[in-house]
Amino acid sequence: MTAPGPTRRGPREPVGPVSGPLRVDPRTKDLTKRLQPGDIAVIDHDDLDQVSAFALVACSPAAVVNAAPSTTGAYPNRGPEILLDAGIPVVDMCGPEVMRLPEGTLAVVEGSELVVDGSVVARGVRLTPALVASQMQDARANLSAQIEAFSQNTMDYVRAERELLIDGIGLPELRTDLTGRYVLVVVRGYHYKEDLQTLRPFIREARPILIGVDGGADALLEQGLRPDLIVGDMDSVSDAGLTCGAELVVHAYRDGRAPGLERVQALGIEDAKVLPAPGTSEDIAMLLADDKGAELIVAVGTHATLVEFLDKGRQGMASTFLTRLRVGSKLVDAKGVSLLYRSRISSLSLLWLALAGLSALVAALLATPGGRAFFGVLAVRWDDVWAWIEGLF
Numbered sequence: 001m002t003a004p005g006p007t008r009r010g011p012r013e014p015v016g017p018v019s020g021p022l023r024v025d026p027r028t029k030d031l032t033k034r035l036q037p038g039d040i041a042v043i044d045h046d047d048l049d050q051v052s053a054f055a056l057v058a059c060s061p062a063a064v065v066n067a068a069p070s071t072t073g074a075y076p077n078r079g080p081e082i083l084l085d086a087g088i089p090v091v092d093m094c095g096p097e098v099m100r101l102p103e104g105t106l107a108v109v110e111g112s113e114l115v116v117d118g119s120v121v122a123r124g125v126r127l128t129p130a131l132v133a134s135q136m137q138d139a140r141a142n143l144s145a146q147i148e149a150f151s152q153n154t155m156d157y158v159r160a161e162r163e164l165l166i167d168g169i170g171l172p173e174l175r176t177d178l179t180g181r182y183v184l185v186v187v188r189g190y191h192y193k194e195d196l197q198t199l200r201p202f203i204r205e206a207r208p209i210l211i212g213v214d215g216g217a218d219a220l221l222e223q224g225l226r227p228d229l230i231v232g233d234m235d236s237v238s239d240a241g242l243t244c245g246a247e248l249v250v251h252a253y254r255d256g257r258a259p260g261l262e263r264v265q266a267l268g269i270e271d272a273k274v275l276p277a278p279g280t281s282e283d284i285a286m287l288l289a290d291d292k293g294a295e296l297i298v299a300v301g302t303h304a305t306l307v308e309f310l311d312k313g314r315q316g317m318a319s320t321f322l323t324r325l326r327v328g329s330k331l332v333d334a335k336g337v338s339l340l341y342r343s344r345i346s347s348l349s350l351l352w353l354a355l356a357g358l359s360a361l362v363a364a365l366l367a368t369p370g371g372r373a374f375f376g377v378l379a380v381r382w383d384d385v386w387a388w389i390e391g392l393f
Contacts (some may be wrong), residue, residue, distance in 0.1 A: 016111035018089060020062040024103050028052040029215070029236055035059040040107055040114075044068050044099055048079030051189060057086040064090045067098045070127065076139040094124035139341040171291050172273040176228050176247050179293035182208035185285045186216035186227075188236075189301030194386045196223050196300060208298065211289065213282045217241035218303065231288065232281040235258030239267060248272035249288065251281045283323040289325045292389045298326060302332045 024042040025031035029052065035041055037060035044067040056064060067349065070080045070092050083090050091112055098114065099120065101107075108115040116121040125131075180323045184203065196219065202208075203225065212220050214232030218241045221227075227246040230237060234250055241250065241262060249272070253259035262317065264272045277284050282302050289297045324331060366372060 003206065016110050017115075018062040019193050021060075021109040022101055022103060022105045024099060024101055026099060029055065032059055033238070035061055036060050040065060040109060042067070042098055042101065044096070045070065045079075046343045047072050047074060047077045048083075050078050050082060053079035057082060057088065062087060063097060063115055064088055065094055065109065065122065065124070066090065066092050067094050069093050071132070071135045071139060073098055073135065073139045073142055075137045075143055080127055081129075082138070084127060084129055084132060090127040091124045092124075092127050094122040098122040172249065172275055172287055174229070174247060174249075174273070174288075174292060176209060177292075178209055178289055180295050181293075182206045182296045182298065183211060183289040183294040184208040185211045185213060185297060185299045185302070186213035186284065186290065187213045187221050187282050187301040188219045192216070192219050192301030193222075196220075196225075199298070199300070199334060202298070208296075209289075209294070211285050212237070212241065212246070213285050215241075217244070217246065219301070229285075229288075231275075231285040232260070233258075234263055242269065249284075251284055252276040254278060258386050258389035268339060279323065280320065283320055286323050286327050286331065290330065295330065297331045298334055299331060302333065359376070 007331075012353060018040075020038045020040045022042050023031055023035050023039045026044040028045050028048075029044050031041060031043060032052075032055040035056070039059075041059070041060050041061045043062045043064065046068045048070040064083055069089065071077055080090060080092075091108060091109060094114065098121070101116070105108065105116055107121075112124055112126040113120045113122075143245070184199070186196065203210075210220055210225055210227045211229040211231060212218070212227035214230075214234065215236040216232075217227045217230045217237045220351070221241060221244065226244055229249065230241065230246045231249045232251050234242065234248075248264060248269060250261050250264060251259045252261070252274050254276055256274070258274050258276075261272065261274060275284060275288075277287075282299075286297055286299065299355065
């Protein structure tokens with residue numbers, strides 16, 4: 001199923017060179033926080049994933065220059081295709097030296113070259129729709145090897161983490177009461193914007209507890225919703241999200257190390273809980289909701305397929321597999337719900353609906369003395385107008 005995103009303009013090659021100031025960051029998700037329309041994005045991103053590509057497209061850069069290969073051939077990642085579909089030129093495999101270019105430098109992307117002050121500072125491979133299609137075909141041929149390695153890694157982790165399914169994990173006490181409540185777990189993954197919009201009636205009527213997983217907290221804030229809980233290692237949530245008043249649960253390594261705790265405390269937040277646990281932060285959010293007595297867990301933007309896990313750079317999905325077994329039927333995955341329930345009302349249907357409403361209004365007015373008097377006056381006025389028109393001829 002094709003992920004929704006910015007309007008598809010069709011693969012095309014821009015005419016002539018493009019120019020703009022350089023924005024340089026090895027972490028694409030950090031770069032998109034400051035990338036402005038017309039900038040040239042300089043990234044170092046192997047196998048550019050869908051979420052990162054859509055985030056780049058939303059910033060409307062003049063071009064994307066990648067120090068690394070946007071597709072290594074390990075699996076069929078759609079990031080390069082998404083950028084080209086949006087009409088954004090991509091120069092690939094420019095080498096690590098390009099990451100040392102000064103931020104804000106005015107540069108020109110011309111063909112496969114990056115030019116500064118008339119000198120070529122980097123040269124790579126200009127991606128085209130035909131080249132990307134060929135890379136995807138090769139990557140699909142390698143997918144069977146990825147499936148085998150992924151399955152083996154998953155089984156190894158299942159054996160190592162089977163206590164997660166049997167005994168659960170030690171969860172901290174929370175001030176947020178989840179007992180008997182509906183819970184919405186939001187990850188900034190595929191379809192999250194569209195699905196949150198579609199789920200607005202559910203959010204308005206059920207008033208669920210809102211849990212943002214790292215950047216999912218910002219996804220909620222973008223929709224005008226304040227998260228009740230934020231769960232994660234706190235590396236991709238904004239300062240505004242961390243200080244919005246939500247209760248924080250910092251996901252730590254099994255040995256208790258929590259790199260994100262220092263950032264949280266630097267913002268003056270002293271009551272954050274630390275939770276050492278295996279697995280992903282979205283798994284922890286679901287386990288937390290389940291253990292604290294949630295009646296229903298609705299997941300938005302979570303990862304559950306092979307390509308999604310490879311997009312995230314994960315070599316197995318044991319924790320997700322075990323988590324979904326443990327949570328069971330109370331988990332409802334909202335992934336792609338916007339595609340299923342997207343409105344398809346035609347103009348003719350709207351016209352008939354308007355006529356039906358008008359007919360009902362007329363019938364209601366005719367059933368009252370005041371309404372009948374109104375239509376009687378209207379009929380007299382119409383006779384006067386018609387007589388005037390006849391008098392003109």
